[in-house]
Each structure stands twice: as C-alpha cells, then as structure tokens.
Amino acid sequence: MRRNRYLCAEYAHRTSASDDLRRVHFQSPEYLVERLDAIAELYDTNRTDLLVEAIREYLEETADSETFQELVATKYYDDQLEFETVKQLVGAETAQRLRLLKADLEDEPLDLATPDDVNVYEDDATTVDTADDDR
Numbered sequence: 001m002r003r004n005r006y007l008c009a010e011y012a013h014r015t016s017a018s019d020d021l022r023r024v025h026f027q028s029p030e031y032l033v034e035r036l037d038a039i040a041e042l043y044d045t046n047r048t049d050l051l052v053e054a055i056r057e058y059l060e061e062t063a064d065s066e067t068f069q070e071l072v073a074t075k076y077y078d079d080q081l082e083f084e085t086v087k088q089l090v091g092a093e094t095a096q097r098l099r100l101l102k103a104d105l106e107d108e109p110l111d112l113a114t115p116d117d118v119n120v121y122e123d124d125a126t127t128v129d130t131a132d133d134d135r
Contacts, residue, residue: 063090073098077105 033047040047062068072089075081076098087095 069094073101077102 036047036050040050043050069090072081072086076083076086081089083095083099086098089095090098
C-alpha cells in the first residue's frame with residue numbers, strides 16, 4: 001500500500017491541471033494488457049495512470065541517453081530538425097546548447113594570415129627523406 005501511495009502521489013505531482021490530455025488508441029498484445037491490469041490492481045490504480053507514467057519514464061530516459069542526444073544533434077546540424085522539435089526531444093537547456101554550437105559551426109572561419117616571422121621549430125627541425133622509404 002505504501003508503494004501505491006507513492007505512485008499516486010508521484011503521478012499527481014507530475015500531472016498538473018494545465019496538462020492537455022489527449023485520447024490515444026492503440027493495440028497491444030493481450031498478455032501485456034493482462035500484466036498491466038494485474039499491476040494496476042496490485043497498486044490500486046488504473047492502467048492509464050501506469051501507461052502514462054511508463055511513457056514519461058521512457059521519454060526521460062531516452063532524452064538523457066547519449067546516443068539519442070547525438071542523433072538529435074546530428075539531425076539538427078544537418079537541418080533535418082527544427083529548433084522547437086529539438087527542444088521537445090532533449091529539453092530547453094540542451095536545445096539551447098545545440099543552437100549555440102550550430103551557430104559556431106556555421107560561422108565562417110577567421111581568415112588569419114600565416115605569420116612569416118615565427119620559427120616554430122626553433123632551428124632544431126629534422127628533415128626526413130621519404131624517397132628511400134621501402135614501404
């Protein structure tokens with residue numbers, strides 16, 4: 001019973017009156033529905049609450065995954081995703097970081113002339129003749 005109160009309190013905390021609800025219809029293997037119903041009965045809740053919580057947890061775990069974030073970043077940098085979509089997928093903070101990085105990547109590199117008066121080897125350079133290499 002303690003776990004049930006925790007689940008209900010956690011669900012109530014995460015679901016606010018401002019959340020817009022949308023009815024979703026999907027088909028699932030019967031054994032999954034039966035298992036879900038058994039768990040819902042055990043916790044004295046309903047299958048919808050369990051499904052919503054499971055989806056929420058899955059989305060949070062996925063958004064935190066390095067592989068997922070790399071995929072989102074790649075598609076965003078390649079202009080396959082809009083910023084608002086990125087924000088929905090990985091959160092506002094990560095999306096903003098990706099936006100700044102993308103802007104840096106799109107900037108033209110600085111056109112700096114090579115300095116003529118700098119000897120990076122300080123007269124200790126070794127010359128290698130690759131013509132004698134037998135590879």
